[in-house]
Structures are given as C-alpha cells and as structure tokens.
Amino acid sequence: MSKKFDVVVIGGGPAGYVAAIRAAQHGLATACVDAWLNRDSSPAFGGTCLNAGCIPSKALLESSELYHRAQIEFANHGIGVGGLELNLDQMQTRKAGIARQLSGGIEALFKANKVTGLFGHGYLLPDHKVQYTPHDGEPELLDAEHVILATGSSPIELPMVPFDGERVVDSWGALEFDSVPQRLGVIGAGVIGLELGSVWARLGAKVTILEAMEQFLFMADAQIAREAQRQFKKQGLDIRLGAKVQAGEVGDDEVRLRYEDAQGGHELPVDKVVVAVGRRPYTEGLLDPIAGVDVNERGLIEVDDECRTTALNVWAIGDCVRGPMLAHKGSEEGVMVADLIAGEVAEMNYDVIPSIIYTAPEIAWVGKTEEELKAAGTAYKVGSFNFAASGRAKAMDQDAGLVKVLADAESDQILGAHICGPMAGELIGEVVVAMEFQASAEDLQRTIHGHPTLTEAIHEASLSVDGRAIHAINR
Ligand code: FAD
Ligand code: NAD
Numbered sequence: 088m089s090k091k092f093d094v095v096v097i098g099g100g101p102a103g104y105v106a107a108i109r110a111a112q113h114g115l116a117t118a119c120v121d122a123w124l125n126r127d128s129s130p131a132f133g134g135t136c137l138n139a140g141c142i143p144s145k146a147l148l149e150s151s152e153l154y155h156r157a158q159i160e161f162a163n164h165g166i167g168v169g170g171l172e173l174n175l176d177q178m179q180t181r182k183a184g185i186a187r188q189l190s191g192g193i194e195a196l197f198k199a200n201k202v203t204g205l206f207g208h209g210y211l212l213p214d215h216k217v218q219y220t221p222h223d224g225e226p227e228l229l230d231a232e233h234v235i236l237a238t239g240s241s242p243i244e245l246p247m248v249p250f251d252g253e254r255v256v257d258s259w260g261a262l263e264f265d266s267v268p269q270r271l272g273v274i275g276a277g278v279i280g281l282e283l284g285s286v287w288a289r290l291g292a293k294v295t296i297l298e299a300m301e302q303f304l305f306m307a308d309a310q311i312a313r314e315a316q317r318q319f320k321k322q323g324l325d326i327r328l329g330a331k332v333q334a335g336e337v338g339d340d341e342v343r344l345r346y347e348d349a350q351g352g353h354e355l356p357v358d359k360v361v362v363a364v365g366r367r368p369y370t371e372g373l374l375d376p377i378a379g380v381d382v383n384e385r386g387l388i389e390v391d392d393e394c395r396t397t398a399l400n401v402w403a404i405g406d407c408v409r410g411p412m413l414a415h416k417g418s419e420e421g422v423m424v425a426d427l428i429a430g431e432v433a434e435m436n437y438d439v440i441p442s443i444i445y446t447a448p449e450i451a452w453v454g455k456t457e458e459e460l461k462a463a464g465t466a467y468k469v470g471s472f473n474f475a476a477s478g479r480a481k482a483m484d485q486d487a488g489l490v491k492v493l494a495d496a497e498s499d500q501i502l503g504a505h506i507c508g509p510m511a512g513e514l515i516g517e518v519v520v521a522m523e524f525q526a527s528a529e530d531l532q533r534t535i536h537g538h539p540t541l542t543e544a545i546h547e548a549s550l551s552v553d554g555r556a557i558h559a560i561n562r
Contacts (some may be wrong), residue, residue, distance in 0.1 A: 100134020
C-alpha cells in the first residue's frame with residue numbers, strides 16, 4: 088500500500104523544510120523525508136545549516152569573539168577580568184544545545200502546519216513517486232503529485248590530503264574539536280576557512296590558511312577584500328596566497344603539509360588540518376536512472392529559472408542546484424516552488440541575494456562589485472564611508488572598515504553595496520530591501536537613519552555617491 092501526498096520533499100535542510108512548510112500552508116498534503124544523522128546517530132531536521140553549518144559555526148564565532156574581546160578589548164573599556172578561563176566543553180555544549188532546540192523547533196512547525204516529517208532515506212522513482220526507507224525499517228512507497236529534491240551538498244575532499252576524521256577534518260569536524268589545536272592548518276581561504284580559522288585563532292590556535300588563488304576573496308569587491316585582509320593580518324591570521332598544496336603526511340602527532348607558491352616549495356607542520364575548498368552538490372543514492380532527472384557534469388541537478396527539473400512535476404532547490412550555496416537562497420527557492428505548485432505566480436530575484444562572512448569585522452555584500460561593473464562597461468558612481476567616523480562604531484570599539492555603495496551613473500539606481508565592518512551582516516539587509524524595491528542612492532540619502540547607529544554609515548556612503556556626505560570630506 089502506498090501513501091498519497093500532494094508534495095513530497097526529499098531533504099529537510101533550510102531549502103527542504105521551508106518548502107514543506109510553505110506547501111502545507113497552501114493546504115497541500117505534504118511530507119518531508121530527511122536522512123540526517125548526528126554524530127550520536129540521532130536524526131534531526133535542519134540539514135547541514137542547522138546541524139553542522141550556519142548555526143553551530145555562528146554559535147562558536149559568537150563565543151570565541153566574546154572570549155577574544157574579553158582578553159584584548161575589555162581593558163580599553165576600563166574593565167579588568169582577572170582569571171579569564173576558556174571552558175571549551177561548555178562552549179561546545181551551548182552550541183549543541185542551540186542546534187537541538189532549533190531542530191526541535193522544525194518538528195514543532197511541521198506538527199503545527201500538518202507536515203508529515205519522516206526520518207530516513209528518500210529515492211526518486213519514475214512518475215514522481217518516492218521510495219522512503221526509515222532508518223530502521225522497510226522501504227515504503229510514497230505516491231506524490233509533486234516531488235521537491237533538496238538534498239544539499241557535501242564537502243570536497245582533496246586526494247592528497249584525504250579526510251581521516253582525526254587530524255584531517257572537514258568543516259563539521261572543525262566544529263567539534265574537544266581541545267584547541269596548537270597549530271591549525273586550513274586549506275582554502277573561502278568563507279569556511281575564514282570563519283572557522285577565526286574561531287580557533289581567537290581561542291588560541293596558531294592558524295595558517297593556505298589559499299590556492301593569488302587573489303584574496305576573489306568573489307568580493309576588491310577594495311573590501313583588501314580591507315578585510317589587512318584586518319585579518321592584524322589579528323595574526325597567517326593567510327598564504329598562491330599556495331598549492333601537494334601533499335599531507337599524517338604522522339602520529341602532526342601533519343606535514345607540503346605546498347608550493349611563487350617562492351618555491353614549503354613544508355608546514357600542524358597538529359590538525361581543516362580542508363575547506365568548497366562543497367559539491369549531493370545526490371548520491373537519490374535518483375532512479377529512469378526517473379528522468381538530468382544532472383550536469385558538475386553534479387548539479389539541472390533546473391530552469393523556476394527550479395523545474397527535466398522530469399515532470401519534479402523540482403529541485405538549494406545547494407543541489409545552480410547558484411550560491413547559501414541557506415537563504417535555498418529557502419527562498421523552496422517558497423517559490425511551493426507557491427508555483429499551489430498555482431500562484433512566483434519568482435525569485437537571483438540578483439539580490441546577500442552574502443555574509445561572519446568574521447570580525449564581518450564582510451557583507453549584495454549586487455555587483457566595482458570590478459563586475461567595470462567589466463560589463465556599466466557607467467557607475469561610487470560612494471563610501473569609513474566606520475572610523477561613526478560615533479556608534481567608536482562607542483563599540485569596532486571602528487575598522489567601511490561601507491561602499493555603487494549606483495548607476497544615469498538612473499542613480501543602487502547596483503551594489505559592500506561592507507567590511509561591525510554587524511555588516513545585519514546592515515546589508517537595509518540595502519537588500521532598497522535594491523529589491525529598485526531604490527536609488529537618493530532614496531537612501533533621503534531616508535532618516537537613527538542616531539547614533541551603524542546604519543548611518545550606509546546613509547553617509549549613499550550621500551557620498553553624489554559628493555554630499557556630511558561626516559566625511561567629499562573628494
Ligand atoms: P542541506 O542543509 O545540506 O540539507 C540537505 C538535507 O537532505 C540533509 O539533511 C541531508 O541529510 C538530506 N538528504 C540528502 N540526501 C537525502 C536522501 N536521499 N533522502 C533523504 N534526505 C536526504 N549558509 C548561509 O547562508 N549562511 C551561513 O552562515 C552558512 N554557514 C555555513 C557554515 C558551514 C560550516 C557550512 C558547511 C555551510 C554553511 N552555509 C551557510 C551553507 C548552508 O549550510 C547551505 O547552503 C545550506 O545548508 C543548504 O541547504 P539545503 O537545504 O540545500 O541542504
Ligand atoms: P568557498 O568556495 O567559499 O572557498 C573555497 C576556497 O578554497 C576558495 O578560496 C578556493 O580558491 C580555495 N581552494 C580551492 N581548492 C584549493 C586547494 N586545492 N588548495 C588551496 N585552496 C583551494 O568554499 P567553502 O569555504 O568550503 O564553503 C563552501 C560553501 O559553503 C560556500 O559556497 C559558501 O557559500 C557556504 N558557506 C557560507 C557561509 C556563509 O554564508 N557565511 C559560511 C560557510 C560556508
């Protein structure tokens with residue numbers, strides 16, 4: 088006997104569980120099948136984001152930042168902290184508790200919205216049917232009108248430094264260390280390398296990051312990347328660019344990384360290595376070869392602009408399809424697809440997806456970089472404002488960095504914004520909304536910003552687009 092559903096979602100990460108809730112809100116009979124198992128073998132909704140990604144990393148970033156600030160900044164505020172101690176066990180317990188709470192929250196939301204949550208493996212059969220195998224049970228058939236594939240991604244392994252779960256770990260492993268490594272090697276100065284490198288450096292590790300590219304943070308606006316690099320250097324993060332890792336010899340008590348750069352060959356002995364060189368879409372054991380879903384040479388499920396796959400009534404969203412591997416991108420695709428299945432008109436604006444790196448200072452951007460505008464031959468205006476002139480940033484003792492706003496030279500429409508500074512991830516939200524409404528720099532200029540707030544830096548940067556900044560000298 089098969090169970091009938093209007094919608095079956097395979098994958099319960101931020102793409103899948105959001106799609107399931109939205110589908111159920113439309114009154115569609117919806118199930119969400121998720122295979123995630125935590126290290127203690129407990130199942131949990133929330134996928135990578137909640138169990139081994141966004142949330143646990145931000146918990147450790149927050150804790151480690153507090154520890155670091157207590158060590159180096161409190162004295163400047165006139166606060167003495169004698170006997171400051173690191174209790175990593177408690178830090179890790181707090182982190183795990185947050186993930187558990189939020190995952191329990193998804194189960195509660197499923198119940199409230201009448202989503203059938205199923206722990207186990209999903210396999211797409213032809214004609215939008217799904218074989219569901221519970222973790223400890225027999226396979227059963229789910230007969231669905233529509234299937235949404237949301238199976239996420241997994242870390243890329245380097246053949247010359249394979250994961251062993253002990254000395255050479257992926258990002259999940261790097262979130263679970265039970266002691267602070269003295270010397271930590273990180274391969275890849277991307278988002279994960281910088282965030283997790285920062286965590287362990289703040290807790291006392293000597294962190295060396297090896298990055299293959301010559302250019303630091305090539306995906307960010309170059310001026311912002313330069314500023315961030317300067318700040319990380321000051322913090323003691325040793326970032327080596329143009330470093331091609333050739334081998335990693337794992338010994339009893341260390342790993343010797345061998346790499347080459349423009350100067351020649353080098354050896355770097357470390358206690359642990361985090362490999363953070365990107366993630367690849369995960370579709371293992373998902374697709375019956377005759378189900379009709381095409382996967383491209385990069386392993387991504389092929390979809391159109393509305394996330395339809397090549398098979399009728401089968402959709403795919405999140406990290407397993409094209410576009411940035413970001414939780415909020417997958418969630419919005421989930422909402423769009425559920426709305427489309429329910430017969431509503433829906434679309435997603437892929438041009439206005441914010442990116443945030445949760446280092447200190449934070450780095451955040453939306454829209455085009457200056458380099459992209461130049462390459463496209465777009466005539467643009469640029470305005471910027473340094474946090475050094477922000478009263479709020481000064482009061483917070485976090486006045487490094489800047490806001491930069493880019494606007495079309497003719498229409499004045501905002502084309503991008505780039506921030507390196509305190510709370511950049513929160514600040515960028517203002518520009519995201521403005522861009523979604525196709526606002527001009529003048530719209531931001533005429534918007535009243537509270538004082539003293541960090542948002543005044545966005546106000547001033549947009550004023551500076553037209554040489555009208557008040558709290559900076561216009562050049
Ligand atoms: P996932 O979250 O990977 O969820 C997929 C789910 O599908 C998993 O539970 C998996 O077990 C399940 N699954 C797979 N195959 C099957 C199957 N056949 N049957 C049933 N279930 C299956 N993004 C941000 O936006 N902000 C951040 O701050 C951020 N920080 C990150 C930090 C780290 C350390 C990492 C690793 C990632 C981070 N990301 C962040 C990226 C973010 O986690 C992903 O973009 C996001 O989780 C993708 O969501 P998803 O639903 O597509 O896939
Ligand atoms: P990434 O693509 O951000 O960075 C990978 C880095 O590794 C790049 O700089 C790349 O040049 C470098 N690299 C690749 N091969 C290398 C090699 N052999 N040797 C040295 N360097 C090499 O990938 P990531 O940091 O692994 O993160 C994976 C995904 O997770 C990203 O797509 C990101 O969007 C997402 N994520 C997002 C957040 C966030 O939004 N705050 C946080 C963590 C992860």
